[in-house]
Amino acid sequence: PAKLRLRHLQQAKEQGRPFAMLTAYDQFSARVFEEAGIETLLIGDSVGTTVLGHSSTTSTTHADMLVFTAAVARSVTRPLIVADLAFGTYETGPRDAVLHGIELVRAGAEAVKLEGGAEVVPQIEALVAAGIPVIGHLGFTPQSVNAHSGHRVQGRDEQAAKEMLADALAIQEAGVSAMVLELVPARVAAEVTAALRVPTIGIGAGAGCDGQVLVWQDMAGLSGFRGKFVKAFADLRGELLGAATAYRTEVEERSYPGAEHSFD
Ligand code: KIV
Numbered sequence: 587p588a589k590l591r592l593r594h595l596q597q598a599k600e601q602g603r604p605f606a607m608l609t610a611y612d613q614f615s616a617r618v619f620e621e622a623g624i625e626t627l628l629i630g631d632s633v634g635t636t637v638l639g640h641s642s643t644t645s646t647t648h649a650d651m652l653v654f655t656a657a658v659a660r661s662v663t664r665p666l667i668v669a670d671l672a673f674g675t676y677e678t679g680p681r682d683a684v685l686h687g688i689e690l691v692r693a694g695a696e697a698v699k700l701e702g703g704a705e706v707v708p709q710i711e712a713l714v715a716a717g718i719p720v721i722g723h724l725g726f727t728p729q730s731v732n733a734h735s736g737h738r739v740q741g742r743d744e745q746a747a748k749e750m751l752a753d754a755l756a757i758q759e760a761g762v763s764a765m766v767l768e769l770v771p772a773r774v775a776a777e778v779t780a781a782l783r784v785p786t787i788g789i790g791a792g793a794g795c796d797g798q799v800l801v802w803q804d805m806a807g808l809s810g811f812r813g814k815f816v817k818a819f820a821d822l823r824g825e826l827l828g829a830a831t832a833y834r835t836e837v838e839e840r841s842y843p844g845a846e847h848s849f850d
């Protein structure tokens with residue numbers, strides 16, 4: 587099958603065909619997701635909390651993003667590769683956004699994602715002018731977790747919903763190719779989706795978005811995270827716990843390695 591491009595996400599919206607995005611940070615998982623037909627892989631700054639043990643994505647650095655973006659980009663050929671601009675790499679202005687965006691593209695990103703609404707319009711315009719496609723991110727924006735006073739659904743009251751729609755239109759006008767909507771009431775996300783030309787990608791934003799995204803360790807039941815919006819489609823934690831426990835037991839019992847695992 588052909589290499590996936592941003593225009594395929596646009597076509598999916600126009601055809602009313604929902605599409606699936608997953609985070610990916612490493613070779614083996616990225617290859618599995620490619621084989622499963624996942625169209626877009628996001629090297630999210632969630633790598634900081636899922637892989638690196640931080641408690642917030644504000645700790646994820648640009649250097650982290652370059653390492654994991656390159657790992658995924660080397661490992662697959664078909665999916666669209668999207669990488670997050672880390673906290674601190676674009677808030678200071680369009681020039682910083684472009685310099686960091688260029689490095690993500692050199693690492694293998696085909697689009698970059700940044701968080702925010704009207705306040706990041708200059709950054710989006712500068713990235714697009716530099717030839718770097720941008721995906722936006724509205725609703726709950728994890729890099730602003732402190733300003734949000736924790737993980738909270740955004741856009742619940744009428745005024746906040748209106749502001750979210752205004753932000754969505756502002757970043758669409760600035761040139762984003764798509765946008766993530768995170769922790770948004772389903773009705774509000776559906777309204778925003780209907781008002782936009784470009785696709786929306788929901789996480790905790792209901793079925794009315796054009797696509798969906800999940801953190802892969804949540805999707806596969808490895809993290810054990812059970813937010814209301816998460817569905818664990820497997821019990822990878824249980825599988826891995828069983829395997830590691832069986833391995834330990836067999837080593838302790840001297841039943842592994844057996845003769846068949848040993849050299850003459
Ligand atoms: O970093 C991330 O994983 C994300 C998605 C959850 C959208 O930004």
Ligand code: NA
Nearest residue numbers: 630631632670
């Ligand atoms: Na992110």
